[in-house]
Amino acid sequence: MKIIAFVGMPASGKSEAARIAAEMGIPVINMGDVIRKEVLRRGLEPNDSNTGMVATQLRKCEGMDAVAVRCISQIRDTGSDLVVVDGVRGIAEVECFNREFGEGFILISIYAPIEVRFSRVQKRGRSDDMNSIEGLRNRDERELGWGMGEAIEASSIEIENNSTLETFKKDVIEVLSNYLGKNPVE
Numbered sequence: 001m002k003i004i005a006f007v008g009m010p011a012s013g014k015s016e017a018a019r020i021a022a023e024m025g026i027p028v029i030n031m032g033d034v035i036r037k038e039v040l041r042r043g044l045e046p047n048d049s050n051t052g053m054v055a056t057q058l059r060k061c062e063g064m065d066a067v068a069v070r071c072i073s074q075i076r077d078t079g080s081d082l083v084v085v086d087g088v089r090g091i092a093e094v095e096c097f098n099r100e101f102g103e104g105f106i107l108i109s110i111y112a113p114i115e116v117r118f119s120r121v122q123k124r125g126r127s128d129d130m131n132s133i134e135g136l137r138n139r140d141e142r143e144l145g146w147g148m149g150e151a152i153e154a155s156s157i158e159i160e161n162n163s164t165l166e167t168f169k170k171d172v173i174e175v176l177s178n179y180l181g182k183n184p185v186e
Contacts (some may be wrong), residue, residue, distance in 0.1 A: 028083070123130060159175060
């Protein structure tokens, strides 16, 4: 079993890369969905403040790898030989997946500058998005506090996402196709 996980700062393109993987027929597990589900279970409004608070509490109470641990059964339940994980947020999650999947775990970082990321945040309109570049910087700091920087450094492949969507899609398809064992699809 191969697990390809995407890591990157908020709005760098992880979910877009996961969407491309899904279009290629690869099952996707979204780590953020674990948090959003817990926010709703607690009866909270799904905004940036509440999702950040719940994510931090889960990591404090259950360990820095809590979200990864909650994803393992979902990954296995796909029954697929190749699964994409969207949204690694820290080095403890990387270590958890490495322990669980060993050589089958591949970490890919996605990079985009903060100005580009903020422009994307303004366009996507998710309920847990921030409404200022300062809010994005605060979220960056929160996620860096979870070990995001170390996780990014641990990646074996980096995809830059500072150009067009078409260029990014081509790059993601090229990388993922290496693990599918077939030629890139257009």
